[in-house]
Amino acid sequence: xxxxxxxxxxxxxxxxxxxxxxxxxxxxxxxxxxxxxxxxxxxxxxxxxxxxxxxxxxxxxxxxxxxxxxxxxxxxxxxxxxxxxxxxxxxxxxxxxxxxxxxxxxxxxxx
Amino acid sequence: xxxxxxxxxxxxxxxxxxxxxxxxxxxxxxxxxxxxxxxxxxxxxxxxxxxxxxxxxxxxxxxxxxxxxxxxxxxxxxxxxxxxxxxxxxxxxxxxxxxxxxxxxxxxxxxxxxxxxx
Numbered sequence: 001x002x003x004x005x006x007x008x009x010x011x012x013x014x015x016x017x018x019x020x021x022x023x024x025x026x027x028x029x030x031x032x033x034x035x036x037x038x039x040x041x042x043x044x045x046x047x048x049x050x051x052x053x054x055x056x057x058x059x060x061x062x063x064x065x066x067x068x069x070x071x072x073x074x075x076x077x078x079x080x081x082x083x084x085x086x087x088x089x090x091x092x093x094x095x096x097x098x099x100x101x102x103x104x105x106x107x108x109x110x111x
Numbered sequence: 112x113x114x115x116x117x118x119x120x121x122x123x124x125x126x127x128x129x130x131x132x133x134x135x136x137x138x139x140x141x142x143x144x145x146x147x148x149x150x151x152x153x154x155x156x157x158x159x160x161x162x163x164x165x166x167x168x169x170x171x172x173x174x175x176x177x178x179x180x181x182x183x184x185x186x187x188x189x190x191x192x193x194x195x196x197x198x199x200x201x202x203x204x205x206x207x208x209x210x211x212x213x214x215x216x217x218x219x220x221x222x223x224x225x226x227x228x229x
Contacts, residue, residue: 006208020217032214034213034214034215036214036215038156038216040156045219045220045222046156046206046216047219048215048216048217051213051215052213057217064229071224089155089156091130091156091158091216093214096140099161099172100146100161100214101158102148102157102158104155105155
C-alpha cells in the first residue's frame with residue numbers, strides 16, 4: 001500500500017489561511033469517510049486534529065477544518081499562529097486488508 | 112486521561128529480535144483496539160500492526176508480515192510487539208496508539224526507539 005500524497009511543505013504568514021492536501025485513491029481516501037489529521041511538533045507524539053474527514057476533537061480550535069472531494073482530502077488552518085508551525089499527517093482507513101495508510105507528511109512554516 | 116508508555120527498544124544487529132511493550136492507563140484497555148505505528152528518523156508515520164480489543168484478530172502491514180507479532184494482555188493492560196528478523200529499514204521510533212471511538216488514533220505514547228545496525 002503506497003503512502004498518501006501530501007505536499008512536502010507549505011507556508012503562510014500569521015493570520016493567513018493555508019490548506020494541506022492529501023491525495024489517495026478510490027480504495028482509501030475516496031472509499032471511506034475516515035480521514036484523520038495529526039499534528040506533530042518536533043520531538044513530540046502525534047496529536048489528533050481532525051477525524052472522520054471534518055470533525056474536531058474537543059479542545060482543537062475551530063481554526064482547523066477538514067474536507068474531502070473524491071480521492072483528495074484537505075486540512076485548512078485559518079488565522080495562522082506561530083504555534084501552528086509543525087508537521088501534519090493525514091491518515092485514512094483503507095479496508096480490511098490494508099487497514100490504515102498515512103500520508104508522507106507536510107511541514108507547515110509560519111513566516 | 113489516556114496514558115501509553117512504551118518500552119523495550121534498543122540497538123540490535125540485523126536479524127536480531129526485540130519485544131516492545133506498551134503499558135496503558137487512564138482508560139478501559141480491554142474495550143479498545145490498539146495499534147503500533149512507527150516513524151523512521153526524519154521520516155513520516157507508518158502503520159505497522161493492529162489488534163482487536165479481545166486480541167483474537169490481528170493485522171499487519173505488508174512490510175512486517177511474517178516477522179512481527181502483536182499481542183495483548185488485558186489483565187495487565189499491556190500491548191506487545193515481538194519484532195523478529197530485524198532489518199536496517201526497521202529502524203524507527205515505535206508508537207503504540209489507541210482507537211477508542213472510531214477509525215482514528217486518539218491516544219499516542221511517547222515511543223520507543225529501535226535501532227537496527229551492525
